[in-house]
Structures are given as C-alpha cells and as structure tokens.
Amino acid sequence: MEAPFRRSVPEHREAIEEMLGVALRDLGVETIDLDGALRRRLAQDLVAPRALPPWDNSQMDGYAVHADDLGVIPLSVVETIAAGQAAHALERGTAAPIMTGAPMPAGANTVIPIEAAVPDRFPLESELAQGFTVVLGTGAAEGSYVRTRGSDIDEGAVALEAGTVMGPTALGIVAGLGIAQVQVIAKPRVLLLSTGDELVAPGTELAPGQIHDANTTLLRTALRAAGCQVDTVGVLDDSPATFTTSMREALNAAEHPYPLVISSGGISKGAFDVVKEVLANYGVAFGSVAMQPGGPQGAGMLSLPGCDPVTFMALPGNPVSAFVSFEMFIRPVLATALGLPARTVAIATLTEDMESMPGKMQVRRGTFTDGAFTPMGGASSHLLAALAASNAFILIDENTTHLDSGTRVNVLIIGDGA
Structure with missing residues (x-):
C-alpha cells in the first residue's frame, strides 16, 4: 500500500x-458513416479519390464559347447544356446556353454571363429552331467564369490530414469527394x-x-x-x-x-x-x-x-x-x-465579495455573463441546483482568502457542462 x-x-x-x-x-481505429463522424478525429490522411470539380464546369448561367469567337459578329445559338447532363462538342462560331455547374463542352473555353449577352436572355425553343443568334462582345479572357477540373483539389492530393477533427466543413468535402465512410480514432x-x-x-x-x-x-x-x-x-x-x-x-x-x-x-x-x-x-x-x-x-x-x-x-x-x-x-x-475544443479560461469582473479558504484552490460555481462573474451556491459540494444553473467556475488560488467585488478574476467556462 x-x-x-x-x-x-x-x-x-x-x-x-x-x-x-x-x-x-x-x-485503435474504426470505420464509420459520415452521419456519425461529426467531431471525430481522422485516423489517417484522407486522399482525394478524384478531382474536385471532376470536370470543367460553368461558374454561372451564360453562354459557353471559344474566346477567339468573341466580337461583334452574331454567333449561332445551339442546344442548351443543363447541369447534370453530358455536353456535345461546340463548333466554332456557335454559342451554347449553359447553366451554373453544367459541364463545359469540348471546343469551348470561356463563359459569358447572360447579362453581358445581346440580347441578354436565352432563346425560347421556337426561336432556337428558327436560328437564334447572340452577340457576345470582346474583352473576356480565355477561362473566364470556368471552374476548371481539380481547381478545388487534385486527384491523389491529401484532402484532410490525419488528426483532423471532423466538423461540418470537413465532412462537406468528404461527401463532395464521394466518400461515404471514414476511418476515425475509436x-x-x-x-x-x-x-x-x-x-x-x-x-x-x-x-x-x-x-x-x-x-x-x-x-x-x-x-x-x-x-x-x-x-x-x-x-x-x-x-x-x-x-x-x-x-x-x-x-x-x-x-x-x-x-x-x-x-x-x-x-x-x-x-x-x-x-x-x-x-x-x-x-x-x-x-x-x-x-x-x-x-x-x-x-x-x-x-x-x-x-x-x-x-x-x-x-x-x-x-x-x-x-x-x-x-x-x-x-x-x-x-x-x-481533438475536443479545450475549455476557455476568461478574465471576468467579480460582482460580489468572496471569502476563500487558505491553502486550497477554490473552484466555485457561478454565471459568466457579459464579462462578469456572479457566484452561486457557496462552497458546499452537494448543491446540484447551483451547479445546474452555472456556466463557469471561478478559480481562486490557494493563497487568496478574500476577493472584493470588482476584482478581475479567472473563470473556467463550462457552458452547460457538455
């Protein structure tokens, strides 16, 4: 003994x-679904299995064109490219209506926002069949309003490092990469x-x-x-x-x-x-x-x-x-x-006088609001109601026996104890 x-x-x-x-x-390590991974710590580097975005796509609604075709000459408008569908190759001298997030067609390298087109609208289906044209002025550089493949993250790159605590944004990129499960510290x-x-x-x-x-x-x-x-x-x-x-x-x-x-x-x-x-x-x-x-x-x-x-x-x-x-x-x-967030120790203004036992650190309950700490419940260690009503502990060092109201003190913020 x-x-x-x-x-x-x-x-x-x-x-x-x-x-x-x-x-x-x-x-140890366990593999879990994303729904259960919030605030869990990654056990190993998470490597992107594909590029993000996985292909060039439009940053906004507009017309997909080749930059060399821009100018005062009207361009023939071809079939619309919607998000979620494959795109036919674009012939020179034409412009394809394209929606935000839709894949860029082969042969196009620039998107002109619909607001910059003349007329500044997309054709009706009947107009398209009759040979609708649009004028897209000069001045747009190649690659304008195009999200290029891998511009967020390249295939094979480390998306999240081992030890990362998974919050909503980390889980968002995991889901965006098409990954349904992650390995986390047990x-x-x-x-x-x-x-x-x-x-x-x-x-x-x-x-x-x-x-x-x-x-x-x-x-x-x-x-x-x-x-x-x-x-x-x-x-x-x-x-x-x-x-x-x-x-x-x-x-x-x-x-x-x-x-x-x-x-x-x-x-x-x-x-x-x-x-x-x-x-x-x-x-x-x-x-x-x-x-x-x-x-x-x-x-x-x-x-x-x-x-x-x-x-x-x-x-x-x-x-x-x-x-x-x-x-x-x-x-x-x-x-x-x-990987939990550490408790915060804040400086607070004491709202009333306090006495403290010499030779022992006092950890007393109270409320921390707007920079002020108000004690609750005294020193007794059985008072659960005062604990439940508190969101902070005042930390009084072992050499202090009295604190005046208005003294600046250290408080440990515990919130609701979670």
Whole structure:
C-alpha cells in the first residue's frame, strides 16, 4: 500500500495527464458513416479519390464559347447544356446556353454571363429552331467564369490530414469527394462505477437514509460529451468482499480491456470508504489535492488479481466534487486525445465579495455573463441546483482568502457542462 499523497492542483494535473496520456495513446481505429463522424478525429490522411470539380464546369448561367469567337459578329445559338447532363462538342462560331455547374463542352473555353449577352436572355425553343443568334462582345479572357477540373483539389492530393477533427466543413468535402465512410480514432470505452449503500437509481422510491444516485448520470453524460463510450454497472456495494467481486466481474465482462475505469465515492476517511480500503492494496494511490471541492483523489494502475491491469481514477462522492474533478483533471486529457475544443479560461469582473479558504484552490460555481462573474451556491459540494444553473467556475488560488467585488478574476467556462 502506497503512502497517501498530498499534491497541489498543478502537481495532480501533471500526474493525471501522464497517466491518462499513456492509457489513451493507442485507442485503435474504426470505420464509420459520415452521419456519425461529426467531431471525430481522422485516423489517417484522407486522399482525394478524384478531382474536385471532376470536370470543367460553368461558374454561372451564360453562354459557353471559344474566346477567339468573341466580337461583334452574331454567333449561332445551339442546344442548351443543363447541369447534370453530358455536353456535345461546340463548333466554332456557335454559342451554347449553359447553366451554373453544367459541364463545359469540348471546343469551348470561356463563359459569358447572360447579362453581358445581346440580347441578354436565352432563346425560347421556337426561336432556337428558327436560328437564334447572340452577340457576345470582346474583352473576356480565355477561362473566364470556368471552374476548371481539380481547381478545388487534385486527384491523389491529401484532402484532410490525419488528426483532423471532423466538423461540418470537413465532412462537406468528404461527401463532395464521394466518400461515404471514414476511418476515425475509436472512442475510448470507460467503465464508470458509483459506490454507496445509501444510493438508489433514479425512479426508485427512497427508503430511510437513502438518496438518488446523481453521479452515474452526471459523469456518464459528461464522459459521453467528451467523446467516450461509457459502460455502467450501477451502484456497487460498500462491503469490501462484495465490492471486490463486483469489480472483478465488471472488468472481466468486457470484450476488450478498458483503457480507463472511473469510480465516484468511497475514498475519504470514513469507516465505509470501500474503494480506498480495497484498491489501495492493488496499485491505486489515494491522497488529497489542495482543491475545494474535490480534495480526496485516487489514481493509479489497478492490478486486481484475475483481471488485466487497468488505469483507474477514483473521484470523490459528492456530485459537485466529482464533476469539478472531472473538469479539472480528466476532460483536459480527453480533449487533447480526441481533438475536443479545450475549455476557455476568461478574465471576468467579480460582482460580489468572496471569502476563500487558505491553502486550497477554490473552484466555485457561478454565471459568466457579459464579462462578469456572479457566484452561486457557496462552497458546499452537494448543491446540484447551483451547479445546474452555472456556466463557469471561478478559480481562486490557494493563497487568496478574500476577493472584493470588482476584482478581475479567472473563470473556467463550462457552458452547460457538455
């Protein structure tokens, strides 16, 4: 059993970054349809299988002509070229009405916009049969209003580099290249555990002394929003023997080893803190971080007999403490590994006086609006309503004990927690 650690927030963050960085280094690859690829990270360079555009086409509605035929002499108008159809070769001395996006006919190298033609309209079908002519003045250079083949991207060129996070524009070019599936970094599969005999599932009637389990839902959805697949096994018993058996069964039930297991609860100094009591014997170190809420923490490589070793993070059981711990230590590593946008730290004006405990970084809830931060809920770590109403955390360093209203402070923007 390792001695309890005592760390500052930066020290613990560094330790977790190193540990999780190894766990999330090789997540594997999966092939998915474009509909499921939003915000996923490409596993390899995406090479264009064809040029884009695939052929020369018209940039606007007008007349396709050969530039050398432009002048004051009327040109005979031939059959219209519409988008989505093949084009017949254009004979010299003629002009073909062409629609935006339609392929350029062989023999044509320029498009004259309809507004520049005399008359500035396309012929009716009856007029075309009678020999309609049009005058297209001089001055247009060869290639005017023509989108050339490959002007967007050449066949064989890298359209998107490995590691690109797929947003709407990236997915747009993939679809435009005719690609229906992409290879992306697989989502890490996380096993999430809650502990506590007092916890029951939402929707269950409460017996005396019981509360509903908020942590499983809170952390499961936070992990999913951070790009993970999450397995849960409900609330584990506070009996060391039963907890150990349930833990072993959960780990061995997985088709592949988990890169990460996260628990909440059972790591303080109470008489029934089963996570700490059991797992401290199998490679997980427990201790405290100079942060409130979220002081008790555990982390390490769990080597439970009969199971594959697995990276394990033990979070405190109070819901606010668990969520603050996730935001401060776990989500930043997931963001780096999976290409999520990092949380923003902004400078805000504090709207009221605040007191802070010496020796610990305070991570307090509140609202950030129009450059101002308003605290909510105080320091207590059980106040879920204040957490749900917040969109930011104020970060008060461990040496500060008082802040006046109007002070400029650092706030971590969490939005709705997604």
